[in-house]
């Protein structure tokens with residue numbers, strides 16, 4: 001089958017295509033998906049996981065059709081169902097004609113969008129929701145500040161915070177995206193290119209940072225004394241994964257802070273898909289590349305300021 005591969009080492013990776021990879025066979029309760037489209041998270045090229053897999057196939061976000069069920073599968077899916085899925089962080093191998101999923105990774109695809117649009121959504125949707133609700137404790141009326149608000153996770157987080165949870169949303173993004181963000185539900189928008197943005201609005205109860213680094217450092221200045229700061233910025237801060245205390249916490253002892261890696265959850269993915277079909281949340285804009293242009297797709301996915309989410313089509 002056709003598949004994308006990340007070859008070389010993390011310090012000098014090469015994206016390649018390969019037409020001669022062995023098609024996987026579902027065992028136990030696994031589900032084999034005929035992949036129609038796969039989304040790209042550009043940072044995956046810097047993660048250790050693809051380099052630890054013999055196949056070197058990246059990819060966690062897919063949309064396609066159930067092709068075969070493992071001998072012990074007894075869940076609700078049937079061959080032929082249209083699905084979208086987030087393959088867990090430690091497995092991947094989604095950027096291929098066929099991919100293996102477990103039951104907890106798969107949900108029925110939203111009917112109102114294409115496979116390419118659906119393939120762009122699982123990681124960004126699940127991450128935004130998990131950050132705001134599970135870790136952030138978002139509530140109606142809460143002031144929520146979202147950095148990288150024009151990014152894949154950010155733009156969905158803006159909409160979910162506003163339309164699902166009724167928060168007052170403050171977004172950080174370059175000026176070219178401000179009008180779109182207002183339409184998506186942001187109440188206030190600020191430009192990270194303007195020095196001193198962190199002093200220009202009232203403090204918030206919840207920060208959801210999708211950028212990290214210097215932006216994360218400044219976020220400590222905008223969170224209320226007893227507020228919450230959640231980050232998924234990549235690379236992770238020094239204190240992530242239980243490796244100590246954030247230096248800023250000394251001056252902000254009441255702030256709860258956390259970095260996390262998202263988890264797959266089929267029931268939640270299904271509910272989020274219903275929000276898309278119901279029109280509460282708009283899908284991401286996608287730039288679709290045919291499989292043969294996968295190298296270009298990855299280059300696009302890794303560009304700053306690109307606007308759209310890169311998706312590879314396998315059909």
Ligand SMILES: NC(=O)c1ccc[n+]([C@@H]2O[C@H](COP(=O)([O-])OP(=O)(O)OC[C@H]3O[C@@H](n4cnc5c(N)ncnc54)[C@H](OP(=O)(O)O)[C@@H]3O)[C@@H](O)[C@H]2O)c1
Nearest residue numbers: 043127148150151152153174192232234260261262304305
């Ligand atoms: N921990 C997890 O579970 C998890 C899950 C999903 C994603 N992530 C990570 O979260 C990050 C965001 O993901 P994504 O898919 O939303 O990425 P994305 O679509 O590329 O969006 C990134 C956003 O951050 C902004 N940005 C980048 N560098 C910036 C800087 N120095 N200052 C201000 N804004 C900056 C970009 O603005 P411009 O368009 O202006 O460049 C863009 O809006 C990535 O690093 C990704 O790896 C982690």
